[in-house]
Amino acid sequence: MAEVYNWHLGRSMAYAFPEAHPQKQFAAVFNINRCIGCQTCTGACKATWTFSRGQEYMWWNNVESKPYGGYPQHWDIHILQRLDEAHQAAGKQAEWDQAQAGESAPYGVYQGLTITEAAGAEQQALGYIPPDTEWRAPNFYEDTSTGYQGDRLGISTAGASLPEHQTWFFYLQRLCNHCTYPACAAACPRKAIYKRPEDGIVLIDQARCRGYRKCVEQCPYKKSMYRGTTRTSEKCVACYPRVEGSDPLSEGVPMETRCMAVCPGKIRLNGLVDIAADGSWAEAPNHPLYHLIKIEKAALPLYPQFGTEPNIYYIPPRWAPRPYLRQMFGPGVDEAIARYAAPSRQLLAVLQLFRTTQRMIFRFEIEEGPLVLETEVNGQPWQMFNDTVIGFDAKNREVARLSVVEPIHERPAERLNSI
Amino acid sequence: MHKRSRWLGGLILLGLAATLTFFRIPLASSQGLTLRSAPVTGALPVSDPGSALWLEATAIEVPLSAQNVTRPMLPDTRVKTVTARALHTDSQLAIMVEWADETHDDSMIRVQDFRDAVALQFPLAAGQPFFCMGQQGGNVNIWHWKADWQADIAARADMNTLYPSMHVDQYPFTAAVDPLAVAPADYVDPNYLPALASGNLFASATRASPVEDLIAGGFGSLTAQAAEGQNVQGYGAWADGAWRVIFARDLTSSEAEDVTFAAGQVYSMSFAAWDGANGERNGQKSTSQWVGLQLGAQTDGAAQPDQPRPSQSSAAAPSDPLGMLYVFGPMVLVAGLIMALAGGALALSALLRPKDRP
Numbered sequence A: 001m002a003e004v005y006n007w008h009l010g011r012s013m014a015y016a017f018p019e020a021h022p023q024k025q026f027a028a029v030f031n032i033n034r035c036i037g038c039q040t041c042t043g044a045c046k047a048t049w050t051f052s053r054g055q056e057y058m059w060w061n062n063v064e065s066k067p068y069g070g071y072p073q074h075w076d077i078h079i080l081q082r083l084d085e086a087h088q089a090a091g092k093q094a095e096w097d098q099a100q101a102g103e104s105a106p107y108g109v110y111q112g113l114t115i116t117e118a119a120g121a122e123q124q125a126l127g128y129i130p131p132d133t134e135w136r137a138p139n140f141y142e143d144t145s146t147g148y149q150g151d152r153l154g155i156s157t158a159g160a161s162l163p164e165h166q167t168w169f170f171y172l173q174r175l176c177n178h179c180t181y182p183a184c185a186a187a188c189p190r191k192a193i194y195k196r197p198e199d200g201i202v203l204i205d206q207a208r209c210r211g212y213r214k215c216v217e218q219c220p221y222k223k224s225m226y227r228g229t230t231r232t233s234e235k236c237v238a239c240y241p242r243v244e245g246s247d248p249l250s251e252g253v254p255m256e257t258r259c260m261a262v263c264p265g266k267i268r269l270n271g272l273v274d275i276a277a278d279g280s281w282a283e284a285p286n287h288p289l290y291h292l293i294k295i296e297k298a299a300l301p302l303y304p305q306f307g308t309e310p311n312i313y314y315i316p317p318r319w320a321p322r323p324y325l326r327q328m329f330g331p332g333v334d335e336a337i338a339r340y341a342a343p344s345r346q347l348l349a350v351l352q353l354f355r356t357t358q359r360m361i362f363r364f365e366i367e368e369g370p371l372v373l374e375t376e377v378n379g380q381p382w383q384m385f386n387d388t389v390i391g392f393d394a395k396n397r398e399v400a401r402l403s404v405v406e407p408i409h410e411r412p413a414e415r416l417n418s419i
Numbered sequence B: 001m002h003k004r005s006r007w008l009g010g011l012i013l014l015g016l017a018a019t020l021t022f023f024r025i026p027l028a029s030s031q032g033l034t035l036r037s038a039p040v041t042g043a044l045p046v047s048d049p050g051s052a053l054w055l056e057a058t059a060i061e062v063p064l065s066a067q068n069v070t071r072p073m074l075p076d077t078r079v080k081t082v083t084a085r086a087l088h089t090d091s092q093l094a095i096m097v098e099w100a101d102e103t104h105d106d107s108m109i110r111v112q113d114f115r116d117a118v119a120l121q122f123p124l125a126a127g128q129p130f131f132c133m134g135q136q137g138g139n140v141n142i143w144h145w146k147a148d149w150q151a152d153i154a155a156r157a158d159m160n161t162l163y164p165s166m167h168v169d170q171y172p173f174t175a176a177v178d179p180l181a182v183a184p185a186d187y188v189d190p191n192y193l194p195a196l197a198s199g200n201l202f203a204s205a206t207r208a209s210p211v212e213d214l215i216a217g218g219f220g221s222l223t224a225q226a227a228e229g230q231n232v233q234g235y236g237a238w239a240d241g242a243w244r245v246i247f248a249r250d251l252t253s254s255e256a257e258d259v260t261f262a263a264g265q266v267y268s269m270s271f272a273a274w275d276g277a278n279g280e281r282n283g284q285k286s287t288s289q290w291v292g293l294q295l296g297a298q299t300d301g302a303a304q305p306d307q308p309r310p311s312q313s314s315a316a317a318p319s320d321p322l323g324m325l326y327v328f329g330p331m332v333l334v335a336g337l338i339m340a341l342a343g344g345a346l347a348l349s350a351l352l353r354p355k356d357r358p
């Protein structure tokens, strides 16, 4: 076991391999608040990668209804329970010390055990293999909310009032996190899983895989999947021909993946961030992902306590109970929701960039516009400006230009009914 | 000074013993067991575990224990012993391995299904490398029999074998008329079976043998030989709570990655077994130490039923001086502990002794 630095946890941790970081890292931000649960992303991935024999049950991308839903069923409850048992056995608490938050520990310091630290001497990480019955559908408990608290007529007056809805669910969009410290790679006794130095994408070498399913067992997110037809495991490939710019459509510049590019809810923003030699994110305040994650801290990692440093970040749903969200996204939840509910000028502008182009955006600029609205959010004054955000691709060409206020085009009277 | 060196010596011994114990490095290798292959004439019973010819061979019981050197490990593996017999002609060697296993696990289709399996391992150079997968510079040749491959030879199992009621409209890029009957061989473009396209034998559309021929040079290095180099035959059958598996190969091979045999010679070999029902696969397995393999010289063609039974002092058994450390390890640990305790007591008494007063 080596010691590696995990900035999500704000501390060093044990991992199977010593630190070796890619030059760039595949990453994305998902705005949970906007997802309509349409599964277009899920279908796009299936239609691209998993329509063949033995892949029938595979959904490399899936969208599940929280708190009850999950693919595989109850995956997060199962791993959280094992982690909890390990804490109890060790007499430890899975707590965060937020007082120690700083530059290299943005959410404070995690004082509990990761799945690697809780594993014991015999395994690389805590884990389990979900049986086939738990993989049957991409969204068990679809749209099932917590218990409805209505009045005599079945109407709830307080059900949907903020800050926390009394009756709630939300969609969680999931794919492989292309983790900085992948548990799947640590688990593989054959080193058949590798993280690409050019973009941090984690892949299973199909020539070396021997179907041991240690990755299926020890990926805490359950995003490595077994294919009985070939007797090997497969996983999300991050649509690497698109990310490389080698897909004919991409015209040589990195392109967003299939599941990102199809999203009608415009909840996804996908890109590549520069990684410094020590594994930290190279400072890039005008990179939209860097801005959302590092500067605004509006987007947070999924279950950071697992310790794999996942690279898909989420803007938490602002209506869900905070203790549940803190368990899922760590202690940064309250600040992230506060920033999202009353966004700064820059944040509001960057949020417009979601799903405006298939090209990955590497840099943005903001042209300031006039004040268009003055109001109050959560009892505080808040102003909205009609700024314009401009996105640039890998070759520094303009690929997106949007104003905060969406332009309105009025149809002339004589064409009112024309198509 | 004298006291310090005694302390130091104790600590070093203690450290050594603790290191050996902590890493659970089993330094023993030779157990003095030798599998004596009986020379026979005519065809070897390579696919008949019930053949009377096997009675010509002296059976040995080989104890197995859970692999406990590297992760992942499973302390409670189920196969505790295997029975081995060997026969050879002047051109071929056959080894039969038998072990008790209550469950017959020959499917690898569902995510939770693991196969039963057994493997033989032979060093590729003189001497004995590390008994578990060899080591760098000490490659081993491994013959790995798999219950699912055996079942595949009769009929390659696929999704519809396990899920007979499944429905699929079509699988693109296949030539089959009935989508439910699509097999790897029906793929017009193998890239949709990436493991097959990259030459992984696991994904092969057809199987000629249930045995995979591999090499390894340490943990994590196990590599299948190229498809052309797959030259180990085999046959396995499960009945009444036991597997009987036969491996067979020509005595000689022109491949550098293959072990070769000659009558009258002594070789080293070891065994490993997996119980699929217990989730055993990879290093989560039972292994044996090195065992001798001796091919009896051909006599006038008759078997040699009267060959001596294997014994602990057999001169034919490969010797391994390192094995002695296994015996001395615990002794060293105890001695180190005693020294450390004695040293500690001395130091403590020196501290507690009242200072001389003027």
Ligand code: SF4
Pocket: A175, A176, A177, A178, A179, A182, A183, A184, A185, A202, A218, A219, A220, A221, A222, A223, A224, A235, A308
């Ligand atoms: S999410 Fe799972 S499969 Fe993906 S890189 Fe992380 S540990 Fe591996």
Ligand code: SF4
Pocket: A044, A045, A046, A048, A049, A060, A061, A175, A176, A236, A237, A238, A239, A257, A258, A259, A260
């Ligand atoms: S990135 Fe590509 S391969 Fe991965 S889930 Fe999305 S569409 Fe599927």
Ligand code: SF4
Pocket: A034, A035, A036, A037, A038, A039, A040, A041, A042, A063, A171, A173, A262, A263, A264, A265, A266, A267, A268
């Ligand atoms: S396509 Fe977008 S909106 Fe639809 S389910 Fe997926 S993430 Fe949500």
